[in-house]
Amino acid sequence: MVKVTLQYADYFPIMDNARNSKTRKRLFLAFKNKCKGNVPLFREMMILRDEAARLLGDANYAAYQLGDRLVTSPEKVNSFLDDLRCRLADRGAEELKRLKALKTADREGEPAGGEQYCLWDYRYYNRLLLEKDYQIDQQEIAEFFPLNKTLEGMLDIFSRLFGLVFYEVDASNQTKDLTWYPDVRIFHVWDDDDDGGEFVGYLYLDLYARDGKRGHPFNINLQPGFEYENGDRSYPSTVLLCSFAKPAGTKPCLLHHSDMVTLFHELGHGIHDLVRKTRYSRFHGTMTVLDFCETPSKMLENWCWLSRPLQSLSHHYETGEPIPQSMVDNLIRVKKVNSGLFYLRQLHISIFDLHIHQPPSHASILNTDITSTYNSLWQSITQMAGPSGETTATDTGGNDWGHGYATFFHLLSDYGAGYYSYLLADVYALDMFHSVFKSDPLNPEQGRRYRRMVLEKGGSQPEMKTLSDFLGREATTQAFYEELAIGGRSRIC
Incomplete structure (x- = not known):
């Protein structure tokens, strides 16, 4: 039994x-x-x-x-x-x-x-x-996406798009009071030299399952960023909590494609949390109105269905080879199935x-x-x-x-009378992706523009203004309905 x-x-x-x-x-x-x-x-x-x-x-x-x-x-x-x-x-x-x-x-x-x-x-x-x-x-497919290598690839995509640099704190140099569990990883995050080389914040990764830990991946803010009265900044800290299976022997944890999409989504929340620059902590990062806060991460999920990003994220756990193009093509075909x-x-x-x-x-x-x-x-x-x-x-x-x-x-939770936010996030996310990123998803100029105009704004201004400023027009359902092949175009509100 x-x-x-x-x-x-x-x-x-x-x-x-x-x-x-x-x-x-x-x-x-x-x-x-x-x-x-x-x-x-x-x-x-x-x-x-x-x-x-x-x-x-x-x-x-x-x-x-x-x-x-x-x-x-x-x-x-x-x-x-x-x-x-x-x-x-x-x-x-x-x-x-x-x-x-x-x-x-x-x-x-x-x-x-x-x-x-x-x-x-x-x-x-x-x-x-x-x-x-x-x-x-x-x-x-999972054999091409070992957790740690895939995570490195994701951070590299965020680096190229948003001008960020991730420095991992060597585990041997960590004191016991820096983390709450031995296998938690810490990254210092900085702007790259082209963006001034300033410090951004701290990213914690708590990736593996253990007793008493929530089963679903999620991101939470540990410390919001804000501005002191003298103009100095308090820098944010954010953590990605997952419950992936710990590696057994020499075989690493392997990610199904759906796991990879979820990881990219939650890491996107973490990046939103880090790059936000507001005066008050109340409006930091993902602290937006509920029916907008999923939008930035939902948009980033699209990168997990594109050939170039999938190739760059892949690394066979035994051979190191990238995923074959034929397998990528088949995977992309099933997105709408x-x-x-x-x-x-x-x-x-x-x-x-x-x-x-x-x-x-x-x-x-x-x-x-x-x-x-x-x-x-x-x-x-x-x-x-x-x-x-x-x-x-x-x-x-x-x-x-x-x-x-x-x-x-x-x-x-706070999503009571708010679960529709996930559907609405898909509407706004696809509008931004189709309008700005679909033709060139790794364009660093557009990535930095997205960072400045959307991610850094957090909840410091009306979110509909954030959308319309970035799009240059009001958001519509057209891209969402086209993606589903159900036609039509309308405003949400």
Whole structure:
């Protein structure tokens, strides 16, 4: 018997690779039913948030939260989400049809039953599709992206684009009080000579998993930068926290492409944190309005889908060879594969988030069946079947089979009534990338311009002004809709 935990490190590989549908379903249900004690706490939080917003004179918690964001009302966000859902419906249906056909072929000769395409089928058949139709072997790709070498390549890209120099503090020269764990790495970050050679700040990298550490990668500010009254600066410190597997023997930690995208994204937050130059710490780095703060890092993710950056980041862990061009070409081809279904899943969470945070009355949230709402929206938006009627369904229309929302960190944090920010960040990020970087992604002149006009501004001026100043016009959805091949052009607000 093999012990399987409900940690991401066990859950995702099994959902990706377990051919037996019953195994996937069993693990899916266990994963969506963990931390049952959070369910009443989540409900209480929604009730208290709504009560607090109404006491402050707002219609609901969503209205309270959106008052000072880029998109200033729930109605505008709802309109954006509804429009995107309509535009994606046909694309999602076509992608689902293709995956259903793959499942039917995969199950040929098996007993009848299980013809529906279910929520626990997605990751398995998505992987199978990439392997069969696009020759994508994630394990083979990972061999070209050992963690430390890939990280060196990422820092080199940031150096070339933004005029930065990274000096690692030799571990033998570190005193014990400089870090909180022996394998934490520290970099002194400076402007290069062309940009004046001034000190920028400190970058900490805490990359490997250990007991008690959060599983998902994230970036946090340790010390914001600001200006003293005499004009001197206090320099920022930022840390990238990950939970990659520690190298076993002589074999290094190898990154799947999705891991690499996430690492580049979070490191982008760290760079935003470091280069920000504001007078007050309150507006430092990523301390922008919530529905803008993901935009800079979302834009940088595009470099992980381009041939030149992928070549420069790659380094086979045994031979040192770069990734073959044919493998790069195949990888780039799959960027948009099943992207409709991906964004429908993002829409599910965003729509649920806004729904529970904008009840028409306080009595309404008291009477809302949060579990049924979450699960029914998931199934209706993605058009994938759930296990309704097969587990503990009682009086909720068969949709009380799991409470995935109760462990969804964003909904319990400042991202409450704000998960749509990830979708909006993609809109703004693609607008900037297509307009400025797509034709020459490693152009140092444009990189420095982006640093000065976007990254260094932080939250010290209205973020919509930051966008329009950099673009030379108002931001639109055109590039985002073109990327998804769903057409159209409109302003967000």
